[in-house]
Amino acid sequence: MTPKQQGFFFPAEWHNHVATWLTFPHNDHSWQGDKLAKMYPQYFQFIKAISKGEKVGLNVNDEKLKTFILEELDRYSIDANQIEILINPTNDAWCRDHGPAFLINPETKQRMIVNWGYNAWGGKYPPFGDDDNLPVQIAKYRGLEYVTPNIIMEGGSVDFNGAGSVLTSRSCLLNPNRNPHLSQSQIEEYVCNYYGVEQVLWVNDGIVGDDTDGHIDDTARFVNEDTVVAAVEYNKNDENYEVLNENLQLMKQMRLLNGKQLNVIELPMPAPVVIDDFRTPGSYANFLICNAGVIVPTYQCKNDDVALDILSQCFKDRPVIGLEATDIIWGQGSFHCLSQQEPSV
Incomplete structure (x- = not known):
């Protein structure tokens, strides 16, 4: 039986959390040169904000990195009792995509993990085998059953309203570098059966600088069961204007399972965040909803x-x-990309 047939589903992000999982950054290919050390202060502020309302599960590559983290927790006045450190070898930091997808069954008070396949966004950044193993490692640590669908799926490519609907993008889920053997209807069947949803809502593409082929968590996010915030660009000369406007118009036509039209709230894009002549995928939509609050990336912008x-x-x-x-x-991602929530049941 599929998770859906057993009564399991992936809850909305605003559902109460037991913890949020992170994979501590250590790959200087993602943050080159001195940029890895430079980003740590912002990363520890992120940990601190989450830890005010729930545990933070930290996947840490080795004992040396663990020692560094423990020293830094004290430096940033982070309560070490709120941090669970696991030595789990990893390749990169993007826990939203390679981390465990937790499902809940409110009737039986059970949880399980979906062990989706992970190939670093279409094989762009090998090696990725350690990241691909992470959901099973956390399932064993938590003592939870897990199910393996044997297809590629990333957490940043889907966003849920907790009431049977999921929002995603064609540019990512239908990309031949993920599951070329599957049609759109077959992918929808996997999404419904293994995330426990009834309806897949599609936009087209993602923003400039996003190397994930258009993850939804940079462009549109549910904020309640019938409302999304949609990233919009008002400058018609900007590279993101056309694709975001196209997505906006698609969402304005969408209807939910109850027949209600999707309520769409426009969320402006920041000014282009350009570093070393590279336009990064800066977006306010890449926020994390956690027990302590909604943690939103900011970019020194009006x-x-x-x-x-x-x-x-x-x-x-x-x-x-x-x-x-x-x-x-x-590193081409922000707070949502870095995290994966563990819901209570």
């Missing part, structure tokens, strides 16, 4: 306050926390 205000209107039940991410974004 739209920072605009985005934080819009998101504060969307989330009345928890604070919206803006954290500087200009050094983190060089």
Whole structure:
């Protein structure tokens, strides 16, 4: 029986968390030169913000890195009792994509993990075998059953409303570098059966600088069961204008399972975040919803306050926390890309 047939589903991100899982950055191919050390202060502020409301599970590559982290926790006044450190060899930091997908069954009070396959966004960044093994390692650590669908799937490519709908992009899920043997309808069947949803909603593409082939967590996110915030670019000369406007128009036509039209709130893009002549995929949509608040990347830009205000209107039940991410974004991802939540049941 599939997880869906057993009553399991992937809950919305605002569902209460037991913990949030991170894979501690150590790969200087992602943050080249001095950029890895430079991003650590922002990363520890991220850990600190999450830890105010839940445990933080840290996958750490080796004992040397563990020693460094423990020293830094004290330096940043992070409560070490809120941090669970596991020595798990990894290739890179993007836990949203290679980490465990936790499902819950509220009827039986059980949880399980989906062990999706991971190939570093179509084989772009080998090796990735250690990252691909991580869900099984965490399932064993938590004592949870896991199921292996044997297809490629990344957590950043899907976003859930917790009421049967998932939002995704054609440019990623239908890319031949992931599952070339599957049609769109077959991929939808996997998504529904293994995430426990009823409806797949499709936009087309992603933003400039995103090497994941268009992950949804840079462009559109559910903020409640019937509402999404959609990244928009108002400068018609910007490279992102056309694709984001196209996605916006598609979402305005979408209807949910209950027949209601999807409520779409526009979320402006930051000014282009360019580092060493490279345009990074800076976006306010790459926020993490956790117990302590909604952690939003900011980019030293006039739209920072605009985005934080819009998101504060969307989330009345928890604070919206803006954290500087200009050094983190060089790695081509931000707070949502770096994290994967573990829900309570």
